[in-house]
Each structure stands twice: as C-alpha cells, then as structure tokens.
Amino acid sequence: MNKSQRVKKNEEFQAIFKNGKSFANRQFVVYCLENEQAYFRVGLSVSKKVGNAVVRNRIKRYIRQTFLELTDQIYPNMDYIIIARNPAAKLDFHETKKSLEHVMKIAKAMKKKS
Template identity: 40%
Template structure:
C-alpha cells in the first residue's frame, strides 16, 4: 500500500477517533471519517495484547492486504482506522478478510445513511 493511502500522524488518528463513526465485530473495530480528499486513507492499530512484535506485524500486514484488495469497494474521501481485537491472530487470512469485509460493508451503509 502506498504511503499516501496511510494515516501517519497521531493528530490524524485522534481526529478520526473523536469525530468519526465506528462499528465493531468480534475481531476488529473500524472507524470512519470524511477527509475531503479524492482518495481514502487507512490506519491500523494492533495492541500488545495481541502478541509480540512478530505476531502484531503479521496481523498488520494481513489487514493492509485486505484493505488494499477492498479499497475499490469503499467510498473515496474517507479516513478509516482498523483496530485489531484479541483473537484475530489465530485466524487464517480468509477469515480475517471476511471479518474486515463485513465491517467495510456495514460502515459503507452507515456512512451512506449519514449523508
């Protein structure tokens, strides 16, 4: 995923957390906030509760790949943050993809209702 599609600064994360809308399932939480750009940006948060660095990085890489694949299905002009929950590290890639795509589908419906 290119750097322009990633949230980098703490200020950007805080803005999405405080002003955005959120949805959750058993394995992840997603936050979304309109960003006034013509493309979407993503942020990922994987806590130390999930495991050591190797495990956290593996989860983060999987989340990035899922977002890269489903980026076309998301509305442009939004910032998204995906927070991994405990238990996601035990899933295989397809299960992670299903969990995130379900959240993406639900957040897309929620943002469409909001507008």
C-alpha cells in the first residue's frame, strides 16, 4: 500500500468518524466514507488495550496485507477506517483476512466475485 493510500491526519479520521457509516463484527469495526480520489484509502486504529506494540503492529501488517490482496475487489473512491477489537489479537493472517472480508461484505464495500 502506498502512503497516498493511507488516512493519516487526525482531521481526516474525525471527518470519517463523523460523516461515515460504521459496520462491525466481533474482531473489527469499519467506517466507510466516499472520497474524491480514484483509489481507496485506509486508516488503521489499534488500541493499546488490544496488546503490546508487537501484537498491535502484527495486526496492522495483517490488515494492510489483506487490503493489498483484495485491492481489485474493494470499491475505489472510498475511505475506510479499520478499528481492531480485542479478539483480533488472537487471529492469524488467514483468520484476519476472513474476518475483514466478512465485515467488508456487511459494509457492501466489496464487489461480487465474477
């Protein structure tokens, strides 16, 4: 994922929280909001309550890799904020990917497989 595909600034996070729609499952919460770019952007939030720095960074790596693998299935011109919940700390990569796919389908943020 390029740096241009990330939501970094606090004002952008707050705008997405305020104006976006949220969808959740047990492991993740996703906020979605349309943007003007031709690509989607992702912001990650993993609280210290989830685990130590090693655990939090692993979760963020897994999320980024999942978005990289699903790039062609995810709708462009959208901003997504992914918030990891406590159970996400116990997941391996494949479970993380499956859980994220599930919550993105709930959010109707993924194209149907052809």
